[in-house]
Amino acid sequence: MPTITIPPTSTCLAAERSPCLVVSAPVSEDLAAQCRALGILLHEAGSGAEIPPASILAGPGTTENVRAGLSAPYCGFLELGAEGVLGIGLRCFETVRGGGMTLSLQTATVYRLETLELVAEAIRANFHDLAQDTIELIEISLAEALSNAVIHGNLGIPNHLRTTAEGFVEFQKIMQGRMADPSLAGRRIEINVQARRADSVCVAVSDQGGGFDLADKLSAVTHAMAKNGRGLPLIRKATHSLHGEDGGRTLAMTFAR
Template sequence: MSLVTTPPLATCQAPERHPCLVVASPASEDLEAQCRALGVGLHQGDAVSEIPPASILGGDATTESVRRGLAAPYCGFVELGAEGASGVGLRCFETVRGGGMTLSLQTATAYRLETLELVAEAIRANFRDVSPDTADLMEISLAEALSNAVIHGNLGIPNHLRATAEGFVEFQRIMQRRMADPALSCRRIEINVHARRPDCICIAVTDQGGGFNLEEKLAHTAHATAKNGRGLCLIRKATHSLQGEDGGRTLAMMFSR
C-alpha cells in the first residue's frame, strides 16, 4: 500500500462523453442557465428510450430515485436542492465525462438514505470485473470514508467525543443540532467512481468541510495509544493507494481490480 498526496492522477483513456442532466419535471430558466454554464446538457423526460448517453438523473433524492440513477442507462444521480445544479461539484460531471459513475447528495440526505448500500450495489453491478474480495474492501473503505465526510467533514464534529460514554451522549446532542442547521445539513457529500488506470478503480469521497492533512492524520493514528481516528488506518490497509485531494476535502481510494 502506498500513500501519496499529489494532485489527482489522470483517468485512464476513454472516449470523452458529454454529460447530460435528466429531469422529470419542466426545467426552470435558472437550471437551464446553470447547465449551460457548466457545459452540461439538459433533458426533460424520463422515458428510457429517450435518455441521451452519459446522462445523470437529477431531482429529489429517495432510495428509489438514487438506485435508478446509479443503474443503466444513467451514470449517476444528483440531488437538486434549492440551488439547482450550481451546488454540484465539477468533479461529478468530469467523472461522467470520463466514463465513470457519480452521486451528489446533501448531507442530511446522505445520512438519511442507505447511501453505502446503494453505492456498493451499483459498484458491483457496473464494475463486474472487480473480484468479490476487492468489492468487499471497497465497501468497508467507503463506509469509513462516508462516515468521516458526514460527521467530521460537513458537520465538523470532533472525533474524540465518542471515546467515552459521556462524550458519546454529547456527540449525539451535537449531531442532532447540526443536522437541524440548513447551512450544514445542505452541504454536499459526493462519491465518484471511475477507472484511473485499466487495472485500478478509484472511489473518491468529497465533502465541503474544512479539510484535513491526510499524512498528519495517519501519522497520529498510527500510534498504538490512539483512541480515535482509526478508520483512516483501516482504509489505508484496504486500499492499493490513498490520496488526499482538494485541500483534504476529497479522499481518493484506489483499488486494484
C-alpha cells in the first residue's frame, strides 16, 4: 500500500486509524466476530456515543444510506447482507484506514441506484481541491468503468451483442435473466477513492467477475466508428495512469489534480 497524503479539505482525515463499522440494527455475534477477525471496530448507531473517526456506515443499499455514508462524518458505505462483511474486499478497509473514501454495493443495487451521481457528488464534496476539468474526467471514466464492471465483469455479458438491433434485444434478455440470478446480482462492485501524494487522486473500481487482461485490451486497435470496445481507450486518454489489478478485476485510474 503506498503512502497516502490526504489534503486538509477532505472530510476523511483519519489516516492510519482502525476503521469502524457503524450499523443501525443490533449487532449480531456473527458480525462482531467477523469484525474482530478483520481488526475493525463496531459501533451501533443511535447509541448516543459520538461516531468514531474513520467510520463506515453499513446497512441496506438505499439512496439515503449511500448518500449518508459518503458524507461527513462517514468515510464510506458498505451494503450489508446476510453474510455480514464476508465477501467485502479488504481494499475497502485499507482505503479508509489510509484516509480515503469507499463504497461496496451488490451489482443489483449499483444498477438500481444512481450510483455514478452519488459517487460523483461525494468526490466533489470530499476532495475540494480537484479542478473542475479533473472532476469531469473522473466522472466520464467512472461511468465507463462502472458499466464494464456490471455488464462484462459481474454479469459476464459479451460486448459485441450491442452492435446490432437484434443483438441489443438479445442483450436485454440476457441482462434481465442474469439480474434475476441471485448469485450474479449479489456479486459486489466496489469503488475506492484516495489521494496519492499531493498531485494525484486514484479511483479504483473492482468487481467479482472473471477479470481481463488490460494490456491486451488496450493494445487492440479500435476503429473510430466502432460500436463497442471504446470504453477503455477513452479511460486511458482521460487518466494520468491506468492499471489493472487483482487479476483484471480492479481498474485503478489515477488522475492528476
